Amino acid sequence: MSPNSRDAATFAPPIKCQGIKTRLTDWIRSLTAGLVEGRRWIEPFAGSCAVSLNLRPERALMCDSNPHLMHFYRSVQDGSVSPESVRWHLEAEGRRLLDKGEAHYYRIRERFNGSLSGPDGAGDPHDFLFLNRACFNGLIRFNRRGGFNVPFCRNPARYAPAYVTRIVNQVERARDVIRAGDWEFRCQRFEQSLAEAGADDLLYCDPPYAGRHTDYFNCWTDADEATLAAGLARSRAPFILSTWHHNVHRHNPALEDQWSGYRILTRKHFYHVGARERNRHAMVEALVTSLV
Ligand SMILES: C[S@@+](CC[C@H](N)C(=O)[O-])C[C@H]1O[C@@H](n2cnc3c(N)ncnc32)[C@H](O)[C@@H]1O
CATH class of the missing domain: 3.40.50.150 (Vaccinia Virus protein VP39)
Known part of the structure; x- marks a missing residue:
């Protein structure tokens, strides 16, 4: 694939962060x-x-x-995070969010912060994505103990079908690009x-x-x-x-x-x-x- 050719418009990645370019x-x-x-x-x-x-x-x-970022993309690369698994996770947790409101966002945040057992202390990549796309302003911020501490965006209907599909498509495109080349992710x-x-x-x-x-x-x-x-x-x-x-x-x-x-x-x-x-x-x- 030619790296400088534009066969598609610029696309947004599945993860948002401060200073995204x-x-x-x-x-x-x-x-x-x-x-x-x-x-x-x-x-x-x-x-x-x-x-x-x-x-x-x-x-x-x-x-x-940041180990969570690198672990997320490594998981996309090795298929443990896939468009299908992302759809399943966001639809299921999105339904609970709609049902229980912001308490559910904070429950996932607690679950994520309580299980930082991946490589270099990374948390579950599906929960990381859920938090990143439902938190206030798409921020990534961690407290002094390394816990994710961004508050909820305050919209319990955050994971509406069109939004889930957009994220699934972003994961798919990211996976296709990463797998087309020889890429390595390191914390x-x-x-x-x-x-x-x-x-x-x-x-x-x-x-x-x-x-x-x-x-x-x-x-x-x-x-x-x-x-x-x-x-x-x-x-x-x-x-x-x-x-x-x-x-x-x-x-x-x-x-x-x-x-x-x-x-x-x-x-x-x-x-x-x-x-x-x-x-x-x-x-x-x-x-x-x-x-x-
Ligand atoms: C401005 S952001 C990069 C944004 C990226 N270009 C994008 O478009 O999403 C800076 C990144 O540097 C990372 N960072 C901060 N200090 C670092 C360090 N000492 N060594 C390596 N990475 C660091 C942060 O975790 C953050 O993801």
Whole structure:
């Protein structure tokens, strides 16, 4: 399969997370045109895997410090999570949610947090999906003991048939992409992933934005940004880094501090806080790259 061809529109992955980059896929695709083929794609901060699932590299090393994300996609790969099992699970638990209301969401959350016995402490991937798609704003956040702690979205009818079908289709597409190539999912910190990258690889790095979304698996400091910059400068692999450039309040100081020696591309993105038009905010996103 040609990684840069578009035989279908950009699709959303089955898992949602903070900082998801589905909207940047076309931009990254145009920057990497002709480069993905023949190289291994490495994502040290894979998150929802939105970018790679759309770019479809033939070889990929997908890594994240969050074990639940990596275990979910490994389970899709080995078939223990399938479109059929997802439909069954979401329909059954969705009916209970409709019947019992938010108490059922919290029961599943308790069940998930009480059985973190998968690889690297991962919880049940079907329950993880249920929580991720029924929680407030599609967030992933864990407390200090590593327990999922996002509240319910407050809609007991969340798992309506059309919504279940949409998620089932997303799982199916993710499975088809992953199985068409040679992909590996690992729970590990970014330093380890950078250390494994060689001249034949291509790195796409999308670290958390410093000072935001801090939780058990997801904390990012200026020191981490400096370690990442040093690691990428040492690496023989070319890289693309996603970050923010500026918003109405301030500029990203890391661009000056860490990334000024590279090519920096920018694009404006609008997002809404709440439903009102006046709450439409502009954020200028940046791609920093060693590609010339
Ligand atoms: C901005 S998100 C990536 C989003 C992803 N590009 C997407 O489209 O869904 C950052 C990810 O980095 C992971 N992360 C945070 N600190 C990490 C670390 N030290 N090493 C590896 N991954 C880390 C988080 O768990 C999170 O999934």
